[in-house]
Amino acid sequence: MENGKRPKxxxxxxGLGGIWAAKVLANAQVDVLLIDRNNYxxxxxxxxxxxxxxxxxxxxxxxxxxIIRELPNVSxxxxxxxxxxxxxxxxxxxxxxxxYDYLILAAGSDTNYFNIPGxxxxxxxxxxxxxxxxxxxxxxxxxxxxxxxxxxxKRKKMLSFVIVGGxxxxxxxxxxxxxxxHRLLLKDYPMLDMSLVKVYLLEASDRLLxxxxxxxxxxxxKHLKMMGVNVYFNAFVQRITxxxxxxxxxxxxxxxxxxxxAGVCGVSFAxxxxxxxxxxxxxxxxxxxxxxHYENIYTAGDLAYLIDEEVGRPFPMVAQVALQQxxxxxxxxxxHLNGEPLESFKYNDLxxxxxxxxxxxxxxxxxxxxxxxxxxxxxxxxxxxxxxGYRNRVIVFINWMWNYFIYxxxxxxxxxxxxxxxxxxxx
Amino acid sequence: MENGKRPKxxxxxxGLGGIWAAKVLANAQVDVLLIDRNNYxxxxxxxxxxxxxxxxxxxxxxxxxxIIRELPNVSxxxxxxxxxxxxxxxxxxxxxxxxYDYLILAAGSDTNYFNIPGxxxxxxxxxxxxxxxxxxxxxxxxxxxxxxxxxxxKRKKMLSFVIVGGxxxxxxxxxxxxxxxHRLLLKDYPMLDMSLVKVYLLEASDRLLxxxxxxxxxxxxKHLKMMGVNVYFNAFVQRITxxxxxxxxxxxxxxxxxxxxAGVCGVSFAxxxxxxxxxxxxxxxxxxxxxxHYENIYTAGDLAYLIDEEVGRPFPMVAQVALQQxxxxxxxxxxHLNGEPLESFKYNDLxxxxxxxxxxxxxxxxxxxxxxxxxxxxxxxxxxxxxxGYRNRVIVFINWMWNYFIYxxxxxxxxxxxxxxxxxxxx
Numbered sequence: 001m002e003n004g005k006r007p008k009x010x011x012x013x014x015g016l017g018g019i020w021a022a023k024v025l026a027n028a029q030v031d032v033l034l035i036d037r038n039n040y041x042x043x044x045x046x047x048x049x050x051x052x053x054x055x056x057x058x059x060x061x062x063x064x065x066x067i068i069r070e071l072p073n074v075s076x077x078x079x080x081x082x083x084x085x086x087x088x089x090x091x092x093x094x095x096x097x098x099x100y101d102y103l104i105l106a107a108g109s110d111t112n113y114f115n116i117p118g119x120x121x122x123x124x125x126x127x128x129x130x131x132x133x134x135x136x137x138x139x140x141x142x143x144x145x146x147x148x149x150x151x152x153x154k155r156k157k158m159l160s161f162v163i164v165g166g167x168x169x170x171x172x173x174x175x176x177x178x179x180x181x182h183r184l185l186l187k188d189y190p191m192l193d194m195s196l197v198k199v200y201l202l203e204a205s206d207r208l209l210x211x212x213x214x215x216x217x218x219x220x221x222k223h224l225k226m227m228g229v230n231v232y233f234n235a236f237v238q239r240i241t242x243x244x245x246x247x248x249x250x251x252x253x254x255x256x257x258x259x260x261x262a263g264v265c266g267v268s269f270a271x272x273x274x275x276x277x278x279x280x281x282x283x284x285x286x287x288x289x290x291x292x293h294y295e296n297i298y299t300a301g302d303l304a305y306l307i308d309e310e311v312g313r314p315f316p317m318v319a320q321v322a323l324q325q326x327x328x329x330x331x332x333x334x335x336h337l338n339g340e341p342l343e344s345f346k347y348n349d350l351x352x353x354x355x356x357x358x359x360x361x362x363x364x365x366x367x368x369x370x371x372x373x374x375x376x377x378x379x380x381x382x383x384x385x386x387x388x389g390y391r392n393r394v395i396v397f398i399n400w401m402w403n404y405f406i407y408x409x410x411x412x413x414x415x416x417x418x419x420x421x422x423x424x425x426x427x
Numbered sequence: 428m429e430n431g432k433r434p435k436x437x438x439x440x441x442g443l444g445g446i447w448a449a450k451v452l453a454n455a456q457v458d459v460l461l462i463d464r465n466n467y468x469x470x471x472x473x474x475x476x477x478x479x480x481x482x483x484x485x486x487x488x489x490x491x492x493x494i495i496r497e498l499p500n501v502s503x504x505x506x507x508x509x510x511x512x513x514x515x516x517x518x519x520x521x522x523x524x525x526x527y528d529y530l531i532l533a534a535g536s537d538t539n540y541f542n543i544p545g546x547x548x549x550x551x552x553x554x555x556x557x558x559x560x561x562x563x564x565x566x567x568x569x570x571x572x573x574x575x576x577x578x579x580x581k582r583k584k585m586l587s588f589v590i591v592g593g594x595x596x597x598x599x600x601x602x603x604x605x606x607x608x609h610r611l612l613l614k615d616y617p618m619l620d621m622s623l624v625k626v627y628l629l630e631a632s633d634r635l636l637x638x639x640x641x642x643x644x645x646x647x648x649k650h651l652k653m654m655g656v657n658v659y660f661n662a663f664v665q666r667i668t669x670x671x672x673x674x675x676x677x678x679x680x681x682x683x684x685x686x687x688x689a690g691v692c693g694v695s696f697a698x699x700x701x702x703x704x705x706x707x708x709x710x711x712x713x714x715x716x717x718x719x720h721y722e723n724i725y726t727a728g729d730l731a732y733l734i735d736e737e738v739g740r741p742f743p744m745v746a747q748v749a750l751q752q753x754x755x756x757x758x759x760x761x762x763h764l765n766g767e768p769l770e771s772f773k774y775n776d777l778x779x780x781x782x783x784x785x786x787x788x789x790x791x792x793x794x795x796x797x798x799x800x801x802x803x804x805x806x807x808x809x810x811x812x813x814x815x816g817y818r819n820r821v822i823v824f825i826n827w828m829w830n831y832f833i834y835x836x837x838x839x840x841x842x843x844x845x846x847x848x849x850x851x852x853x854x
Contacts, residue, residue, distance in 0.1 A: 069615065188490070
């Protein structure tokens with residue numbers, strides 16, 4: 001750096017925060033290295049549609065190298081980050097050690113199991129493409145097995161699906177699952193009594209979509225119920241076993257499928273980092289997004305913990321915050337390099353939305369709220385625009401129209417059970 | 428059967444033979460059960476395009492339950508067939524035992540490794556969706572690793588790809604791989620010297636596409652060479668290790684990737700069956716497609732071995748034979764039930780075709796042969812028509828046009844490395 005070498009910025013994580021940071025740093029007088037464990041970026045907002053067989057996995061992921069083709073000073077390393085030596089300014093990866101001058105940690109979040117017994121072992125998280133494929137396979141497999149299950153009690157247990165957590169993921173997935181079962185699978189399994197199928201949505205508080213205004217929350221609960229989803233409020237999961245969900249109030253649901261959408265925490269590798277963190281493993285940052293002890297380490301997105309002074313609560317772990325923080329971290333690095341004062345994070349809240357089912361959604365934009373068909377169309381347009389890649393947009397649009405007009409979901413197949421047919425050849 | 432019960436026909440395998448048999452038996456006075464290990468039918472002719480990142484896996488598979496929705500007397504069981512008790516007329520599956528009156532074995536073929544040392548252990552077969560995904564992941568991973576490999580000899584070994592077998596699969600895949608590397612990956616890995624990439628096609632005889640007329644064979648070899656594929660004739664593989672291919676003539680190729688497309692044999696479960704078989708595990712059938720000792724057991728497709736008396740050679744293991752044999756087996760069962768004489772198999776050869784690359788293909792239809800753009804367009808149309816499912820056709824068409832005009836393949840992503848993120852939950 002001192003001797004004229006261009007400063008090196010390493011970005012950990014190619015989610016929205018990492019990608020936006022890279023875009024801001026493109027063409028600046030720095031060398032940027034983006035590191036991710038996968039060679040693709042995932043559009044997390046549509047994972048639930050993959051799990052519900054509405055979209056195919058490839059539709060919502062995009063190759064990182066294709067994104068950075070337009071960014072001449074950005075390169076990519078596919079590797080798992082193992083640790084960071086903040087003193088020596090080194091990122092230790094599964095492949096090699098990388099030196100940095102500036103670091104942006106944008107590695108996102110993992111599912112939070114809250115140490116509730118059995119949850120990590122027996123429930124299905126829904127945070128990655130792998131997990132969404134695995135959940136879909138599990139659901140379709142259950143129907144294949146239920147056809148041949150002659151014990152009514154066992155069949156009823158198989159056909160009970162429990163979703164824990166009434167945030168956007170839980171709401172969207174329970175609606176999508178209900179439609180999958182009662183509209184599509186109905187045709188493929190005419191021998192099954194679909195009235196045996198029960199979808200439960202368990203929420204620990206007294207409200208769904210807690211960030212939404214009351215009219216949207218009520219609309220959501222009412223329509224989910226109309227779609228056959230059993231919405232339970234104040235339902236605390238105490239323990240999960242292979243076959244049962246135990247609730248704190250003594251309730252018991254027999255099921256083989258618990259989808260855990262009850263919360264997230266900082267990614268697990270962050271545990272090892274010698275940085276100031278919250279109990280749920282998020283990194284405390286200054287308003288400039290710098291970490292508390294290292295001015296050259298920034299954190300953006302779900303992994304960053306920062307109190308929004310205006311409302312006295314931390315900024316939410318949502319896409320827009322990640323994207324805006326990624327951009328600000330990059331800008332602040334450039335300001336730092338230029339000796340300019342750094343700026344504090346200001347969240348430009350563009351609103352939020354959630355889809356419940358076919359032409360049913362809720363949206364809040366500014367002070368206004370929308371429900372029903374208009375909100376659903378808005379949801380479609382916003383998600384199509386945000387999807388990376390023109391071909392993805394075209395194919396997702398066709399899929400959605402097909403689902404809508406022909407009422408056939410994408411292929412409800414049980415995906416190849418192993419991508420490594422010959423494990424001896426595993427790299 | 429005697430007491431008025433409808434006869435039960437069990438079909439093992441939902442490939443072309445099995446599906447066509449089920450279609451012929453639809454609406455007949457029989458109950459049909461189709462058994463397959465997967466819940467989807469695979470269009471095998473396009474597997475190589477999945478491996479070469481031209482198409483996504485879902486584009487070429489189709490749910491079996493969706494196919495049989497229109498067939499009222501056909502049901503489906505997803506299970507692995509383990510054995511058959513021909514005397515007691517029972518199919519033993521991983522799920523349950525199934526009694527049959529008539530049986531159609533249409534379970535297809537497996538890769539034939541010819542007991543050559545190291546081949547099964549270290550080469551990549553290309554016969555299933557799983558295998559095509561795995562091969563694609565391996566190829567893209569190699570490029571990701573090659574970027575960080577600073578030892579030139581190791582990098583050269585990584586970037587050498589060997590395809591064994593100059594039949595349709597070997598020809599089509601080596602052409603597609605060459606285009607993937609020299610046209611698409613070139614853009615994503617500008618830091619790699621692509622002249623280090625070598626694609627070898629090894630053929631044990633002196634000709635590619637041996638069933639084709641000479642002009643098509645010559646055209647194929649010439650254009651593959653122009654595309655940078657090193658075509659070696661009379662090249663016998665003697666042994667494969669993790670890093671090397673040893674040829675009988677003393678030749679040695681250092682590589683991490685050997686794609687084995689040198690031959691097929693009857694599916695492995697057929698080994699256990701007490702039926703007359705060939706050394707390569709195919710079941711000998713009478714011209715009526717009945718097995719030699721059991722008149723109620725029929726075999727169709729790759730698994731059936733029958734000499735074509737007109738040419739003195741067995742019928743080829745190709746899609747059209749499978750489809751026509753599946754239909755004939757079903758018709759002969761109906762004739763048998765009605766006390767009518769059975770018919771012998773007559774192959775209606777509709778021709779054959781293979782694609783080499785972008786607007787390069789060869790086709791033989793009747794006595795006529797076609798090469799180049801016209802053959803390629805013919806190939807596109809025929810394969811689009813044969814693909815099951817309207818949505819698949821639309822999306823494959825868009826993908827092909829996109830590849831053609833924009834020269835961007837579908838996503839060259841490294842697919843989720845495990846579909847079971849939490850192995851404890853494996854069913």
